[in-house]
Amino acid sequence: MNIIEVKDLVKKFDGFTAVDDISFTVPEGQIFAFLGPNGAGKTTTIKMLTTLLHPSSGTITLNGADPMKDQEAVRRSFGIVFQDQSLDDELTAWENLEFHGVLYHVSKELRRKRIGDMLHFVELWDRKDDLVKHFSGGMKRRLEIARGLLHHPKVLFLDEPTLGLDPQTRNHIWSYIKNLNGTEKITVFFTTHYMEEAGRVADQVAIIDHGKIMIQGAPDELKTKTGTKSLEDAFLSLTGRDLREENASSKDQMRKSQRVWGRR
Amino acid sequence: MSTIYILWLRQLKRYVRSKPRMVGALGQPLLFLVALGFGFGPIYAKAGGGNYIDFLAPGIIAMGVLFTAVFTGIEIIWDRQFGFLKETLVAPVSRMQIMIGRTLGGATVATIQGLIVFLMTLAIGFRPASVLMLPVALVFIFVTAVFFAGLGTCFGSYLEDMQAFPLIMNFLMMPLFFLSGSLFPLAGLPAGIQAVAAVDPLTFGVDGLRGALTGMSHFSMGIDFVILSLMALTVLSIGRALFARIQI
Ligand SMILES: Nc1ncnc2c1ncn2[C@@H]1O[C@H](COP(=O)(O)OP(=O)(O)O)[C@@H](O)[C@H]1O
Ligand SMILES: [Mg+2]
Numbered sequence A: 001m002n003i004i005e006v007k008d009l010v011k012k013f014d015g016f017t018a019v020d021d022i023s024f025t026v027p028e029g030q031i032f033a034f035l036g037p038n039g040a041g042k043t044t045t046i047k048m049l050t051t052l053l054h055p056s057s058g059t060i061t062l063n064g065a066d067p068m069k070d071q072e073a074v075r076r077s078f079g080i081v082f083q084d085q086s087l088d089d090e091l092t093a094w095e096n097l098e099f100h101g102v103l104y105h106v107s108k109e110l111r112r113k114r115i116g117d118m119l120h121f122v123e124l125w126d127r128k129d130d131l132v133k134h135f136s137g138g139m140k141r142r143l144e145i146a147r148g149l150l151h152h153p154k155v156l157f158l159d160e161p162t163l164g165l166d167p168q169t170r171n172h173i174w175s176y177i178k179n180l181n182g183t184e185k186i187t188v189f190f191t192t193h194y195m196e197e198a199g200r201v202a203d204q205v206a207i208i209d210h211g212k213i214m215i216q217g218a219p220d221e222l223k224t225k226t227g228t229k230s231l232e233d234a235f236l237s238l239t240g241r242d243l244r245e246e247n248a249s250s251k252d253q254m255r256k257s258q259r260v261w262g263r264r
Numbered sequence B: 001m002s003t004i005y006i007l008w009l010r011q012l013k014r015y016v017r018s019k020p021r022m023v024g025a026l027g028q029p030l031l032f033l034v035a036l037g038f039g040f041g042p043i044y045a046k047a048g049g050g051n052y053i054d055f056l057a058p059g060i061i062a063m064g065v066l067f068t069a070v071f072t073g074i075e076i077i078w079d080r081q082f083g084f085l086k087e088t089l090v091a092p093v094s095r096m097q098i099m100i101g102r103t104l105g106g107a108t109v110a111t112i113q114g115l116i117v118f119l120m121t122l123a124i125g126f127r128p129a130s131v132l133m134l135p136v137a138l139v140f141i142f143v144t145a146v147f148f149a150g151l152g153t154c155f156g157s158y159l160e161d162m163q164a165f166p167l168i169m170n171f172l173m174m175p176l177f178f179l180s181g182s183l184f185p186l187a188g189l190p191a192g193i194q195a196v197a198a199v200d201p202l203t204f205g206v207d208g209l210r211g212a213l214t215g216m217s218h219f220s221m222g223i224d225f226v227i228l229s230l231m232a233l234t235v236l237s238i239g240r241a242l243f244a245r246i247q248i
Helices: A042-049 A071-077 A093-103 A108-121 A137-149 A167-183 A195-201 A219-226 A231-239 A249-261 B002-017 B019-046 B052-081 B084-089 B095-123 B131-158 B162-178 B191-199 B201-214 B221-244
Strands: A002-013 A016-027 A031-035 A057-062 A078-081 A155-159 A187-192 A204-209 A212-217
Touching: A002 A042, A002 A187, A016 A042, A016 A187, A016 A204, A016 A212, A031 A042, A031 A167, A031 A195, A042 A057, A042 A155, A042 A187, A071 A078, A078 A137, A093 A108, A093 A137, A093 B002, A093 B084, A108 A137, A137 A155, A137 A167, A167 A187, A167 A195, A187 A195, A195 A231, A204 A219, A204 A231, A212 A219, A212 A231, A219 A231, B002 B019, B002 B095, B019 B052, B019 B095, B052 B084, B052 B095, B052 B131, B052 B162, B052 B201, B084 B095, B095 B131, B095 B221, B131 B201, B131 B221, B162 B201, B201 B221
Parallel strands: A031 A187, A031 A204, A078 A155, A155 A187
Antiparallel strands: A002 A016, A002 A057, A204 A212
């Protein structure tokens, strides 16, 4: 059974086409990767899948429901880790999860147990009563993963889950996600612009550039199809350019504070 | 209900944990209370107005409520920029519940702030006319807080960054405060100022509060309550519409 079905999906922003007629399906229980450079349209696609943006045209089915027509049903069925941090820094790890559990109507007893389980799973149990503002980037990301899983979603969306993290923390995060797929029987949809991550972790990869899916299939299949040895070469041969390894977390941070106070 | 509660609780926790903000927000009322209260007191008394602190105290309490309440609403901009808003907007709950919970949380915080300012006024010598009327005073503080938290929600939903914040403070909130009859009696003022005061929600908040605390009011407490409540409901429904339109 396909838990995600996307057909002829298009998103235009004032004439600019960010997502250009893409179609793909994700079978239940798979790890599916969207691989592409910055600006390819990955986040825009996730926003449409998760009810946050209206598609300009095309259809989406997630767990049997349309994200625009049946928002509540769709929202209940996925968890998400956004590209940018989305925790409340002034609350503790436990309180952030508690807040999430209440919003997702998880009953009180179940909430207690599940919050405990998830904090153990991402190895933050001993920090549960610390304010999130004292956490490192990797700890925050782990907490967000725990939060995304709290309400037993069918699909977990991860938008560049390892962006801005050091290689060791990145491995750490992927080991959780691989584990997950075994213990929680969950479908994982993630985006990345690190091709080795896509190749190593995903069952299926779709390479996206300028809003279009260039090719999709199992990592080995893609290498065979393009006659290349790595996904990096596959991307190069498809688009004629390199995947940019841009991870400017400090630059992102600066841009963010500029946005808050307005550009001067 | 649980959605409204958890959002309300979050506002309270954030308030209790940010001591510098809490204390900072008390500085301005304290300054006004001391400088104006002692500075103008003798002149006010000489002009036959009576005890100026009695007149001023409700106005300063309202001031504490006004600025705290608007600020809690404007915090939506922070939540948006620092990402937390997404977490609430993607949850399987209605935006109206989120907006109500948030706004009531902000109003509660502003009410607490108002009560702290009230204690400050007691410390510098203000005495309410009747203890029995204190619950009525609390009602006026709370409805004023709801109005301004709702107004803050409107700004926070509509604006995308803090650029307009000084503009709002200097050209809207300050005039609303100064022209509300918080600092000086409305009776006998030029018609232009009276007209502005008559559409200023704080006019009715302060007047009702002053009625409850000192027994003196320009309109009557009943009229104050009805007008202020209607204004609060109006601003809440505008806030609801603006909050529903937020794109992230
Ligand atoms: N709200 C928006 N308005 C206008 N353009 C947008 C908006 N959101 C994204 N875009 C543009 O759409 C393109 C794809 O963006 P995005 O989906 O964020 O890329 P990715 O996540 O792959 O880096 C970019 O060129 C971006 O500037
Ligand atoms: Mg992105």
